[in-house]
Amino acid sequence: MAEVKVPFYGHVKQYLSIKKEIDANIEKVLMSGSYVQGPMLKQFEAELAKYAGAKYAIGVGNGTDALWLSFMAMGIGEGDEVITNANTFFATAEAIWIAGATAVLVDCDENTRCIDPKAIRKAVTKRTKAIVPVHLYGQCAPMDEIRKIADEFGLLVIEDNAQGIDGAGKNFKQGELSDVVCTSFIIQKNLGCFGDGGALWTNHQYVNDTVRKLRNHGSAARDHHSFGFNSRLDDLQAGVLSAKLKHITAWTDRRIEIAAKYDKGLKGLKFITIPCHRPGYRHVYHLYEIETVNAADRDVLLKYLNDNGIDAKTHYSIPIHKQEGFPWGKSARIAGSLANAEKNAASCISLPMFPELTDAEVQYVIDVLKAWKK
Numbered sequence: 001m002a003e004v005k006v007p008f009y010g011h012v013k014q015y016l017s018i019k020k021e022i023d024a025n026i027e028k029v030l031m032s033g034s035y036v037q038g039p040m041l042k043q044f045e046a047e048l049a050k051y052a053g054a055k056y057a058i059g060v061g062n063g064t065d066a067l068w069l070s071f072m073a074m075g076i077g078e079g080d081e082v083i084t085n086a087n088t089f090f091a092t093a094e095a096i097w098i099a100g101a102t103a104v105l106v107d108c109d110e111n112t113r114c115i116d117p118k119a120i121r122k123a124v125t126k127r128t129k130a131i132v133p134v135h136l137y138g139q140c141a142p143m144d145e146i147r148k149i150a151d152e153f154g155l156l157v158i159e160d161n162a163q164g165i166d167g168a169g170k171n172f173k174q175g176e177l178s179d180v181v182c183t184s185f186i187i188q189k190n191l192g193c194f195g196d197g198g199a200l201w202t203n204h205q206y207v208n209d210t211v212r213k214l215r216n217h218g219s220a221a222r223d224h225h226s227f228g229f230n231s232r233l234d235d236l237q238a239g240v241l242s243a244k245l246k247h248i249t250a251w252t253d254r255r256i257e258i259a260a261k262y263d264k265g266l267k268g269l270k271f272i273t274i275p276c277h278r279p280g281y282r283h284v285y286h287l288y289e290i291e292t293v294n295a296a297d298r299d300v301l302l303k304y305l306n307d308n309g310i311d312a313k314t315h316y317s318i319p320i321h322k323q324e325g326f327p328w329g330k331s332a333r334i335a336g337s338l339a340n341a342e343k344n345a346a347s348c349i350s351l352p353m354f355p356e357l358t359d360a361e362v363q364y365v366i367d368v369l370k371a372w373k374k
C-alpha cells in the first residue's frame with residue numbers, strides 16, 4: 001500500500017481528544033488498588049445499564065464470551081439449533097459452537113445486508129431454540145419482524161450488537177424486542193477500550209445472576225462455586241469505557257454525518273452501490289460498506305484505493321460457510337440459498353469510517369473513487 005493518506009482507524013486521535021478524562025479514570029483505578037471486579041467495573045456496569053435502559057448490564061472478557069455466556073445462561077447447548085447470519089464476523093457462529101449448539105446459517109437481505117426474516121422463518125425446525133440477529137455494519141436487524149417469528153415459535157432472541165452500539169430501529173430500542181443484547185469493546189468497535197472487553201445487557205434476572213457467576217468461576221459468594229469460567233472485564237478497561245461512554249452519542253452523530261457526505265458524493269457512481277439505510281433507523285455506521293456492482297471489480301478497486309493511500313478493507317470477504325474446512329466437525333446447517341451473503345462477501349469494500357475523520361479526508365476518498373477508470 002502507498003503512504004497512508006486516509007487511515008482506517010483513529011484510535012490515537014480519539015484518545016487524545018478525551019485524554020484527560022481517560023487518564024483520570026485510569027489513575028483512579030490504579031490508586032484504588034482494586035483492578036478486577038472492583039468499584040470501577042461496578043460503576044461502568046451501572047452507567048451502561050442506565051444508558052441501555054436495561055435492568056442489568058454485565059461486563060465480560062470480550063464480545064464472543066458475552067454471546068456464549070448468554071447462551072449458556074439460557075440453557076442453549078447441545079441438540080439446540082441457533083439461527084444466525086451467514087454474513088457476519090466469524091465470532092457469532094463461533095460462540096454458538098462454543099456453547100455446543102448447532103449454527104444454522106441463513107441469508108441476508110439483498111439491500112440492507114441484515115439477516116432476512118423470510119429466511120429465518122424457513123429455517124425454523126423443532127430443534128430451533130434461538131435467533132441471533134447481527135446488527136451488521138451498525139444497522140439494526142429488523143427486530144420487530146424477528147420478534148414476531150420468535151413469539152410464534154417460542155424462541156429466544158439474542159442480539160449480536162458488537163457493531164451496533166448506540167443504534168436503534170424505527171419503532172424499537174435495542175433490547176426492547178429481545179432477551180439479551182451482547183456487545184464487544186475491542187478497540188475497532190464504536191465503543192472501544194484499550195484491550196479486550198465485552199458486555200451484555202438484559203432485563204432477565206436469571207441471566208444476570210447466572211452470567212455473573214459463570215464469568216467468575218461459578219462463584220457468587222466467597223468460597224462457593226458451581227461450574228464456571230474466567231471471563232471478566234477488568235477495572236482499567238471499565239475506566240476507559242466509562243470515560244468514553246459519555247461521548248458515544250456525539251461520536252455516532254459524527255459517523256452519521258460522514259456517511260451522509262459519502263452518500264452524497266458517491267451516489268451517481270455506476271460501478272458501486274452505497275449502503276442501504278433503513279428509513280427511520282439509527283444506523284451507527286460501524287462500517288461504511290460499499291459493494292462493487294460487478295464482483296470481479298472488487299479486488300481491482302480495493303487495490304486502486306490502497307494505491308492512492310486510502311486504507312480500505314473488506315468485511316468480510318469469506319462468509320462463514322466458505323471458510324476452509326467448515327464446519328470442522330462442529331454442528332452446522334446451511335438453511336436455504338446464501339446467494340446474497342455470497343454476493344456481499346465477493347463485492348464488499350469498507351471505506352474509512354471513524355468519528356475523527358476530517359471532512360477533507362472524506363472528500364479525498366470521494367474524489368479518488370470518482371476518478372476511477374476501470
Ligand SMILES: *Cc1c(COP(=O)(O)O)cnc(C)c1O
Nearest residue numbers: 062063064089091092162184186
Ligand atoms: C467483534 C465481533 C464479535 C466478537 O467480539 P470480540 O470482542 O472480538 O470477541 C462478535 N460479533 C460480531 C458481529 C463482531 O463484529
